[in-house]
Amino acid sequence: MTAAERFLSLSARDLRFEVEELYANYIGCLDEERFEEWPGFFTEPCLYRIIPRENFERGLPLSLWLCENQGYLQDRVTGIRKTLVYGPRMLRRMVSAIRILGWKDGELEVRANYTSYETLTDEPTRVFNVGQYRDKIVVEGDRLKFREKLCVYDSLLVPNSLIFPL
């Protein structure tokens, strides 16, 4: 049995376990600022978009971030580590209400709510960006990866600026 067949044959309960682990590891990677590992959560090619809900619901294409392959993702990491100029900050992410909509043509569709909290030096923590993950997950090697990850956020306003991924 291949890894893909094994995942496809999992019960709903066991699949939820695998998906919860994926999200926990994804958030752990970002919150601990191990950004170099972040592209490894995605397939090649992939689609990673951060888009305001208003644009998403109207079918407008404008995204705040758009990465279509590993190169784009790597570019973001390079930005964070080397080229971008920004004040020190920490992001803390939470995920909840994970819903597994099921497999379709080898892709697992998942939705979940996320919140994130930003802390700038000498400032109190504040709500940063809140929205919905709309993800398509596939089996690659022996693990789950994001073929598509949309972060559809509720507020048009992004306080300060978006430096780290969501």
Added chain:
Amino acid sequence: MTAAERFLSLSARDLRFEVEELYANYIGCLDEERFEEWPGFFTEPCLYRIIPRENFERGLPLSLWLCENQGYLQDRVTGIRKTLVYGPRMLRRMVSAIRILGWKDGELEVRANYTSYETLTDEPTRVFNVGQYRDKIVVEGDRLKFREKLCVYDSLLVPNSLIFPL
């Protein structure tokens, strides 16, 4: 074996899975504003109350919302869709620390923490309403439904007004 017997015989682990799915679906329904599906999460009759913690702990009856059957729930949906006048807003809900207190006379008692975040047009997302779900769940047909759902919220103040369910 009836559906009720099947749920009653589930292990603690499998029951947690079912309850987590219920909460994820409940929140997904509300956050995606599929309000017409919301009453379907409740039995007939039912009890849905949104009540400040202070009133709840003192045994005071005053609730912000009180719905005692499907008609009341439907009425809320009609309000949202047709009769209420309110500015556009989005709510994002999170649930955590779900605790399953056990079956008693065919009712499953569950407590969980919830937070919700409101986004008004052209405003940043803010903490909206935070509290505890105190729920009684029963098996109806082949699924779990809320016979009783209390949203006991921490702050007496509700910023803006409460239009959508929690």
Added chain:
Amino acid sequence: MTAAERFLSLSARDLRFEVEELYANYIGCLDEERFEEWPGFFTEPCLYRIIPRENFERGLPLSLWLCENQGYLQDRVTGIRKTLVYGPRMLRRMVSAIRILGWKDGELEVRANYTSYETLTDEPTRVFNVGQYRDKIVVEGDRLKFREKLCVYDSLLVPNSLIFPL
């Protein structure tokens, strides 16, 4: 088979269930202000620290709270119930992205994100303290307990003051 052997032999999935229950019960205990039960979540001796991320990452020892055994924990409870003077407040805690890093010498290392929300009388709920749990868990009797619990929080600023545990 001893309780410890049973826990050590659990599958990753079943262990996640046990750990999720532990965190839910821990948070339920604190949010419902059953503080007398709180020390029971820890071994004797133990280590409970609340420390800003900046200090933690630089290896600086200064903690906001430091409890090294049951006596220290009890002392906190006595403070809350009897000796401290503070205005009425409620804390609501959420946990997410629980990651189980595995057993090592009979200790289970776990990381998770937490957020907490404070509500003062006649004020709206606000973000209070946000950070990461870095925990070491052992089997004692037939249950999991914290031998070490670090609450590493993101903001140097603690609004108001920290009266209740995290």
